[in-house]
Amino acid sequence: MDTFDHILNWKLKRGSHVFPGKDGGTCINEAAIVAAGFPYQPVRAVETMPDCFSRPICRLAMLLNDEASDEERELLLPFVTRLACADTAKVEWEREVYIAQHLRYRMSFQDRLEVLEGALAIGRQADLLMTEEVRSRLDAVQQSAKAPTSVADHLKFSKIKEWLAPAL
Template sequence: MSDFDHILNWKLLRGSHKFPGPDGGTCINEAAVVACGFPYQRVGSVKAMPDCFSRPICALAMQLNDNATDTQRQRLMPFVTRLACADTAGVERQRERYIDAYLNSDNLFSPAPCPFDFQDGLSVLEGALAIGRQADPLGAV
């Protein structure tokens, strides 16, 4: 059972990390890359994410991850397997407009401080994930 301890006790951490981070975790986007079956990679920008990941959604997730308290950040765990939901360019623009409209954020792709409440950000993340293609469920054949 000890071989799985690092997975069972996974923690989301602020910023980018070596795999796994010093406390057994990574940021949300790095965890999402691994959860989707890709080799681990450090993610300093959403532009580094594999093509199947939605850039606006990953940018919001990164902002939430990096600006949350340690306790708040763990509430992002259920979203780790949902970020691989890239869609058409039109749907991605719709997601970006949705996020911008609710959070009044000019540029989620910049590392600027999080200008919104964490709970509000979670609600917007849920709403943006409902637009367009949904991530494939784990284990789906």
């Protein structure tokens, strides 16, 4: 998994994107959908993701993605293949509680990444995806892009979301 961010030419960006540009720019959840073999779709809410994705984990990943600096956001790349790990309602509840108990105000990005790692350790793990398979899926989406860079969908919505997001 350590080599994941070195082999892919993919750029994680803040917010939802109608379609990635040739830079591969999407949020972590949009990249995870493609990596899992689903057609690309913008993600404005985790409830619209395929059922195999853990809602509490994807919600935390979205929060981290949208609040991170560009440099911090790239540290999320290794998690792209790990979000498709939905489990029973009981396990999803345990993940939700774990995240709520461990996510604190004014935590560093690295500390919040550790909360994501801890939540991922609860319950079912995502199916192991071969690096080449993930690479070819993401490359296919990137190659079909018409624009050189992706543009966030609903810029005003992203700004409002940023204002309303709780400070961590």
